[in-house]
Amino acid sequence: MQRTAVVTGGGTGIGRATARELVAAGFEVVVIGRRPEPLAETVAELGSAVTALSLDVSDPAALTEAAPRLPAAVDVVVNNAGGNTDIGRPAPPEGDLVALRDSWQANLDANLLSAMLFTELLRPRLAENGRVITIGSIAARYGAAGYGAAKAAVEAWSAGLAFSLGGRGITANVVAPGYTEDTEFFRGRMTDARRTTLIEKTATKRVGLATDVAAVIGFLASPQSGHVTGQVLHVNGGAYLGG
Numbered sequence: 001m002q003r004t005a006v007v008t009g010g011g012t013g014i015g016r017a018t019a020r021e022l023v024a025a026g027f028e029v030v031v032i033g034r035r036p037e038p039l040a041e042t043v044a045e046l047g048s049a050v051t052a053l054s055l056d057v058s059d060p061a062a063l064t065e066a067a068p069r070l071p072a073a074v075d076v077v078v079n080n081a082g083g084n085t086d087i088g089r090p091a092p093p094e095g096d097l098v099a100l101r102d103s104w105q106a107n108l109d110a111n112l113l114s115a116m117l118f119t120e121l122l123r124p125r126l127a128e129n130g131r132v133i134t135i136g137s138i139a140a141r142y143g144a145a146g147y148g149a150a151k152a153a154v155e156a157w158s159a160g161l162a163f164s165l166g167g168r169g170i171t172a173n174v175v176a177p178g179y180t181e182d183t184e185f186f187r188g189r190m191t192d193a194r195r196t197t198l199i200e201k202t203a204t205k206r207v208g209l210a211t212d213v214a215a216v217i218g219f220l221a222s223p224q225s226g227h228v229t230g231q232v233l234h235v236n237g238g239a240y241l242g243g
């Protein structure tokens with residue numbers, strides 16, 4: 001039977017690599033993002049198994065409005081949209097608590113509330129034995145202010161989801177990447193020195209690639225992963241020894 005997956009942030013980076021992985025596994029894939037251009041590039045690369053929907057998944061009104069354009073039945077949800085909203089923005093001025101609150105709120109909206117709201121929208125459409133896979137981050141274990149806190153909260157939310165959906169055979173897991181290239185995450189701001197430091201922290205002595213993360217997502221999307229739930233799967237070359 002045809003299986004359907006929805007990948008948020010599917011126009012670039014880890015999301016596009018995930019769409020590629022899921023198409024290869026036989027899924028029909030809907031890719032979602034705010035900008036139409038990267039989504040169109042994903043469709044152009046992967047062909048007729050992929051359709052695109054421009055949507056801000058952190059906006060409850062936009063989600064409600066888009067509901068009729070989303071698939072009626074969904075086997076796999078990949079909550080991948082997100083990123084560190086502090087990158088490229090000036091730091092909040094010392095003592096400006098409003099600006100500080102706004103910067104944290106932006107990361108919570110982009111990473112935690114987006115995944116939670118999108119999953120709630122699709123919850124009634126999730127197929128028996130479905131999968132909810134949410135992208136966390138090594139930052140959940142190492143700080144990174146509002147971004148790390150938002151990704152840590154993603155882990156707690158996903159653990160609760162595993163129990164509320166488990167009776168339907170649906171699993172909920174987090175895939176937590178370390179430093180990953182082939183993405184727009186760093187907005188061109190990664191320096192050679194910082195990159196070298198991040199590679200040195202790994203056991204594998206190399207950068208992570210979007211395909212490394214997508215391969216683990218592909219396993220979690222497969223029928224063989226049905227007894228893996230409530231977990232955080234780390235994809236970081238050993239830079240953080242998971243648990």
Ligand SMILES: NC(=O)c1ccc[n+]([C@@H]2O[C@H](COP(=O)([O-])OP(=O)(O)OC[C@H]3O[C@@H](n4cnc5c(N)ncnc54)[C@H](OP(=O)(O)O)[C@@H]3O)[C@@H](O)[C@H]2O)c1
Nearest residue numbers: 009012013014033034035056057081082083180183184185
């Ligand atoms: N790259 C790394 O080193 C790294 C490490 C740990 C975790 N991660 C996580 O991996 C995930 C994927 O990021 P990436 O590394 O592949 O970077 P990326 O290339 O910047 O991908 C993020 C994608 O999410 C989309 N997006 C962001 N906010 C959205 C929203 N509100 N609604 C819909 N789409 C939205 C973006 O498209 P639009 O801008 O067009 O909406 C973009 O396609 C993120 O959750 C990120 O936090 C990345």
